[in-house]
Amino acid sequence: MAEEGGAGPPPVRILRPESSVTSESLVQEKLIGAASIFADLLRPTYGPMGLDKMLYKSNGEASITNDGAKIVSELMVKHPTAKAFVSLGESQESAAGDGVTGCILFAGALMYEAGLLINKGLHPLVIVEGYREACNISMSKLDEIAFLYNDNELLNVAKTALTGKVTNTASENIAKLVIEAAKQIKTTSICDSENILMAKSPNNIPMSIExxxxxxxxxxxxxxxxxxxxxxxxxxxxxxxxxxxxxxxDAEIEINSPEELSDFIESEEHEIExxxxxxxxxxxxxxxxxxxxxxxxxxxxxxxxxxxxxxxxxxxxxxxxxxxxxxxxxxxxxxxxxxxxxxxxxxxxxxxxxxxxxxxxxxxxxxxxxxxxxxxxxxxxxxxxxxxxxxxxxxxxxxxTINSKELVLGGGNPHTLLSIKVREIADTKQGRERLGMEAFARALETIPATLAANAGKSSLDSVIELRSRLKNESANLGIGINGEIEEIESAREPKESLQHSINSASETVIGLLRVDQLISARGD
CATH class of the missing domain: 3.50.7.10 (GroEL)
Known part of the structure; x- marks a missing residue:
């Protein structure tokens, strides 16, 4: 009972005075904002028409690249969301070696779509439920559209991974060398990238690769x-x-005469001989x-x-x-x-x-x-x-690809097909989780949208047209190199890479959406 004339006992404090606590909608706004900024940083580098970033270190070193893994690994980040996205990129690079940029773009889109729903009053856990169900649907659909590789498709996989990083002529030559290396390794050992070494040649001939x-x-x-x-x-x-x-x-040898010294030396010489x-x-x-x-x-x-x-x-x-x-x-x-x-x-x-x-x-x-x-x-x-x-x-x-044996098309084709499937099943749902599923479907379409936008086309028009034509025409359509919707003839990527990308991005975003407080002991 409070003392008469007093205001009761003082509040109990468990945090230091300089600590700051961000709660409820404000914390979600911060996390989603940071995710969007991180994704926007990599967005212009995506696809065959993507641009490069120049990374400049404080020690004067510089590098020019559009490789998502390189950019992510070099960034000096402090925000919790940015750190989570860096870990996501490292996980994708470790598991698949490629697809880091696409993985982070998808995660950023999931966070953005979640933000729109939260602003409309939807609870984060309802969104999480919708995202999980949509992810499971995507994995099932991915198994349906995947196909086995052959030697020609393997060459296309190697070339697709090089797209936008080297010239077309160099891409053809490098891809053939990669296939040759894979065949050599396959006959003597397991196909592990750890069995491939890189060396810098002293010659200055452009694209000299041996x-x-x-x-x-x-x-x-x-x-x-x-x-x-x-x-x-x-x-x-x-x-x-x-x-x-x-x-x-430590040992000591006692020599009592010149003859013994001579014998010792001769013994050493004899041993060496x-x-x-x-x-x-x-x-x-x-x-x-x-x-x-x-x-x-x-x-x-x-x-x-x-x-x-x-x-x-x-x-x-x-x-x-x-x-x-x-x-x-x-x-x-x-x-x-x-x-x-x-x-x-x-x-x-x-x-x-x-x-x-x-x-x-x-x-x-x-x-x-x-x-x-x-x-x-x-x-x-x-x-x-x-x-x-x-x-x-x-x-x-x-x-x-050699180890997992399955491929999917490139050009945003699988993302759009998964999006269509998720929407179809979402339409049959009665609860609020369907809103999360529809948001997941829209996030998947950020991949073809970015490919079109980076090629100078309208992302909205391209996505709508691609979605419509995939339903009514060929299931092999996608965004071509120049941003046009066309049959995807050569762009291929491992199914396992896309599978890991969607799964890991979904889990990272779900983990962030479950956060309701940011507590900082530094007061920043």
Whole structure:
């Protein structure tokens, strides 16, 4: 009971005075506004006619790209919604390697449509229910319209992932190299993009791209007279030092006479001679090790025209093992002929970088290599980096198709078909959740709308016409490269990529719509 003449006990505070709390409609307005801004940032980059962004870092580095994953990863964001969208983009990139921009555009559209319904008085949880049901309908419809790939379709998948990132001529050439790499990897290992490596070539020829059935190592060679061109060579790998093994504990050797010193030196020389002879007797043409190579052993190997390189990282040695199929042994005495690998071509070339000289060791034409390297050259670093990102997207999309085996058309075709299906089922519903389902259908259509708008066409007219013609004419229509509605003949994408995009975007938005308070301990 309050004391007589008083106002009762003081309120209980659990937050610091400088904390701010945003609740109810205001928090939803902030979340939806941030989502729309984030999506609008990427919207102009989408599709074959999308524009590029220049990203400028505080340290002076710059990059030019329209790759959604690159843009999202480089942004310095602070708002909770923006952070959620960054995580969404990273999830899509990790799962599919492509489709990040489309995923974020769809999520932004879902948030925008939810905002319109909330302003009309619809409860967020009703919208969430409608979104979940619409997402399930979309997944079922996606299974219906998907089809199995063949070799021609696989080439189209590789080319579609490159659209808008490189020229049409380069797209054709790169796509063929990606397919060639996929066929090589498929015969020796699982189709995993981790088995594809990228290297920057020192040449300045625009769009100079070479497929290496092996890998490239950049190191400084120990001696200038190291062999620079070897074919059909046997290779040995040593996971450690090549020489007399160092003791793991401190030890002292007591020598009482010059004769004992002489015997000790002779013993070391004899050991080195034995190790050198052991390697030579194996008939190897190349030796790689993670540790240093004893100088005397190095000279003896070079005198026999044997390539030798030490100081490799564990990753480089592991990659060499995958390429050559050689077994990395801890000591020379453990190496047997069965542990040796094969290299088709081993070449070295000297390059100058920042005033320092080093060598590029090219390990190519390895018949059973489990790794493939794209050696990418260009007029400058910005172009090379963008080309590497484009190749990476193409590789991921191609490998995902090989592993999942199913495709859908591009050009906004599947999004519109899913939208039509969701609307059909929403019309049969009696409750308020149908409003959420209709909003989901409108959000799906943001993809063809953006493709048309970025090509200079009316997004509204294009979407209405596409929806009508898909119902009454061919089910293979979509937005073409120039923004016209036409039969989609070559644009293809993995079904799994679109499936993950719609699912992950829906779950992210549903999580944000369930938020009713923003609490900040910083007062901002």
């Amino acid at each position: 497929l290496i059935k092996g890998l490239i190592i950049q190191k400084k060679l120990h001696l200038d007279r190291t062999p620079s061109d070897i074919k059909d060579c046997k290779v040995a790998l040593v996971n450690g030092e090549v020489g007399i093994r160092s003791l793991t504990r 034995n190790l050198s002879e052991k390697l030579i007797q194996l008939g190897i043409n190349a030796l790689f090790s993670s540790g240093e190579i004893n100088k005397e052993i190095l000279h003896k190997l070079l005198s026999k025209n044997i390539f030798a390189l030490g100081g490799l990282s564990s990753l480089e040695l592991d990659n060499l093992s995958k390429v050559t199929l050689a077994k990395a042994c801890p000591v020379i005495d453990d190496i047997s002929p069965d542990d040796l690998g094969l290299i088709g071509v081993l070449k070295t070339e000297t390059i100058n970088s920042n005033g320092e000289t080093s060598q590029r060791i090219l390990i190519d034409d390895c018949k059973d290599s489990k790794l493939i390297t794209f050696d990418v050259g260009g007029s400058d670093d910005l172009v090379v980096e963008e080309t590497i990102r484009a190749i990476h997207d193409s590789v991921k999309a191609t490998f995902l």
